[in-house]
Amino acid sequence: MKLNAIEKALMNNPARAVLQRRYEAALLRRLGGRVAGKRVLEIGCGRGVGTEIIFERFGAGEVHAFDLDPDMIDQARRRLARYLPNRLKLYVGDGAAIDEPDASFDAVFDFAIIHHIPNWKDAVAEIARVVKPGGKFYFEEVTEHALGRWFYRTFLEHPQSQHWFNKEKFVAELERHGIVVGENLVERFFGDFIIGVGRRSRSNNVEN
Numbered sequence: 747m748k749l750n751a752i753e754k755a756l757m758n759n760p761a762r763a764v765l766q767r768r769y770e771a772a773l774l775r776r777l778g779g780r781v782a783g784k785r786v787l788e789i790g791c792g793r794g795v796g797t798e799i800i801f802e803r804f805g806a807g808e809v810h811a812f813d814l815d816p817d818m819i820d821q822a823r824r825r826l827a828r829y830l831p832n833r834l835k836l837y838v839g840d841g842a843a844i845d846e847p848d849a850s851f852d853a854v855f856d857f858a859i860i861h862h863i864p865n866w867k868d869a870v871a872e873i874a875r876v877v878k879p880g881g882k883f884y885f886e887e888v889t890e891h892a893l894g895r896w897f898y899r900t901f902l903e904h905p906q907s908q909h910w911f912n913k914e915k916f917v918a919e920l921e922r923h924g925i926v927v928g929e930n931l932v933e934r935f936f937g938d939f940i941i942g943v944g945r946r947s948r949s950n951n952v953e954n
């Protein structure tokens with residue numbers, strides 16, 4: 747689901763960009779390393795700060811990035827004009843039905859978007875489908891612990907509580923689709939946020 751006006755203001759904000767650049771990117775890089783020269787997908791790219799980080803801090807060669815909200819894609823297009831069209835493809839798309847071929851990316855990045863998708867397990871299945879065997883999934887996510895807080899319930903809009911996840915549910919769903927996280931994950935702020943990197947195993951078997 748798209749962000750409401752309050753969350754959009756919180757996200758499209760210099761403080762969020764500083765946090766993403768200085769803290770989240772550094773932690774993700776420590777957990778998963780760079781993706782130098784690689785082909786990367788970013789889901790829910792918002793106004794494109796994460797995409798910039800994937801080029802500048804992670805060294806990606808080519809990035810495809812999409813968001814459900816056309817207004818976000820317009821903002822990202824302006825921010826990232828220097829990478830278009832040779833190294834970047836930007837488009838409106840849905841993380842629960844990713845418009846990309848199977849096993850076509852070396853890495854997928856998720857900066858806080860999957861908790862916005864009611865059928866979040868479909869997004870996990872789609873990520874596992876498009877990442878190459880041996881490829882990586884970098885994620886920063888917001889858990890049910892945060893979404894249940896008064897501030898989130900009062901001011902922000904998210905899927906209903908039956909669609910929320912915690913660390914265990916999220917990791918179990920990734921691992922069911924062959925994305926192994928193991929200990930490569932940290933919890934922050936009393937478990938409100940999880941930041942980690944999984945690696946797609948080489949087999950395609952989904953455990954039921």
Ligand SMILES: C[S@@+](CC[C@H](N)C(=O)[O-])C[C@H]1O[C@@H](n2cnc3c(N)ncnc32)[C@H](O)[C@@H]1O
Pocket residue numbers: 747748749757762766789790791792793795796812813814815818839840841842856857858859862863
């Ligand atoms: C919390 S914001 C994060 C934006 C950006 N990744 C960042 O870290 O600043 C979540 C983003 O996911 C997008 N979004 C929500 N549901 C989506 C979906 N089903 N598919 C793709 N993008 C989605 C929203 O429009 C929004 O830009």
